[in-house]
Amino acid sequence: xxxxxxxxxxxxxLVAASSFxxxxxxxxxxxxxxxxxxxxxxxxxxFEDEGxxxxxxxxxxxxxxxxxNLSHGVxxxxxxxxxxxxxxxxxxxxxxxxxxxxxxxxxPGVGLRPYVSGGVAHQSIGQPDRGGRNHSTFANVGTGLKxxxxxxxxxxxxxxxxxxxxxxxxxxMAGVGVGLNFGGGTAPAPVAEPAPVAEAPAPVAEPxxxxxxxxxxxxxxxxxxxxKSESYADIQSLADFMNQxxxxxxxxxGHTDSVGTDAYNxxxxxxxxxxxxxxxxxxxxxxxxxxxxxxxGESRPVADNATEAGRAVNRRVEAEVEAQAx
Numbered sequence: 001x002x003x004x005x006x007x008x009x010x011x012x013x014l015v016a017a018s019s020f021x022x023x024x025x026x027x028x029x030x031x032x033x034x035x036x037x038x039x040x041x042x043x044x045x046x047f048e049d050e051g052x053x054x055x056x057x058x059x060x061x062x063x064x065x066x067x068x069n070l071s072h073g074v075x076x077x078x079x080x081x082x083x084x085x086x087x088x089x090x091x092x093x094x095x096x097x098x099x100x101x102x103x104x105x106x107x108p109g110v111g112l113r114p115y116v117s118g119g120v121a122h123q124s125i126g127q128p129d130r131g132g133r134n135h136s137t138f139a140n141v142g143t144g145l146k147x148x149x150x151x152x153x154x155x156x157x158x159x160x161x162x163x164x165x166x167x168x169x170x171x172x173m174a175g176v177g178v179g180l181n182f183g184g185g186t187a188p189a190p191v192a193e194p195a196p197v198a199e200a201p202a203p204v205a206e207p208x209x210x211x212x213x214x215x216x217x218x219x220x221x222x223x224x225x226x227x228k229s230e231s232y233a234d235i236q237s238l239a240d241f242m243n244q245x246x247x248x249x250x251x252x253x254g255h256t257d258s259v260g261t262d263a264y265n266x267x268x269x270x271x272x273x274x275x276x277x278x279x280x281x282x283x284x285x286x287x288x289x290x291x292x293x294x295x296x297g298e299s300r301p302v303a304d305n306a307t308e309a310g311r312a313v314n315r316r317v318e319a320e321v322e323a324q325a326x
Contacts, residue, residue: 025108025151025181031059031067033156033179039075042169047128051078053096053173065104069117072097080128094125094133100140110148117142121162138162138171152181210325214241216252218276218317222259225271227279235276238319239284245323249290252277252319257311258298270295276317 034056041047055073062068073096080090100119106112121138144158155178162171216238218231227235242248254273256265273293280286303310 029061035177037173037175040172092126216319252293254295257314258305266297
């Protein structure tokens with residue numbers, strides 16, 4: 001019983017000293033458990049076929065899958081096969097201490113982890129037909145299932161076969177248990193070193209092309225479509241620009257004031273636009289396919305038609321050309 005008491009103190013100390021904030025499965029973890037097992041003894045030993053073994057154990061995970069487990073249990077409800085003198089059956093007392101290695105299948109974490117086990121055990125148990133205790137060494141093999149409800153709390157079921165090396169007989173136990181797993185952690189995955197990133201050469205800033213622009217505004221006398229002599233210099237400037245940038249084209253737009261009917265003013269604006277186009281093409285050599293004309297009548301005034309000055313501003317032809325400077 002001394003070993004049992006020592007084991008209880010060790011388990012209690014581990015549980016008390018461990019912080020639940022660091023509970024984790026994996027290599028370095030510790031498991032403590034309490035178990036109950038149904039004991040089936042060999043018939044040659046003179047025990048009743050059935051009894052129980054109650055105890056506790058502690059295990060340490062050498063890797064994520066392999067643990068080394070020490071357990072101690074005491075027998076209960078084991079009696080002799082035959083009545084003893086005075087009637088009744090002899091109550092058999094005893095204990096079993098085991099050291100087993102367990103290999104767990106699956107991945108640490110919540111869920112099911114089957115395992116197989118193998119090890120040795122020492123049994124100290126009363127004898128049915130005499131006083132004193134029998135001491136035997138067993139070779140253990142077993143299998144079982146653990147189910148982890150969380151990273152830390154599990155239940156288990158197991159079946160163990162025990163071969164008595166000293167006496168040459170075999171015994172069996174089947175049991176269940178509950179336990180805690182804490183203090184470990186799966187081995188971290190290796191972190192790949194980031195590949196060096198070559199510095200890209202700084203982009204060479206390309207000069208932003210300069211946009212050049214020419215606008216034309218030709219004024220007309222009331223109810224006239226003839227280009228006035230003072231406007232030719234402005235038209236020539238537009239023509240020179242277009243000849244310098246042969247990829248350009250333009251639309252000449254004609255307008256009128258509000259005097260007269262809409263239909264008349266529409267025709268008048270078209271004649272004014274055509275007159276300026278003819279000067280560009282016929283007198284200053286701009287390609288005919290690069291100049292078009294359109295009339296808008298009185299629909300687009302830029303000044304007040306209620307005054308003479310405003311009407312004079314609205315009697316106009318406009319054009320504009322843009323190009324990227326060479």
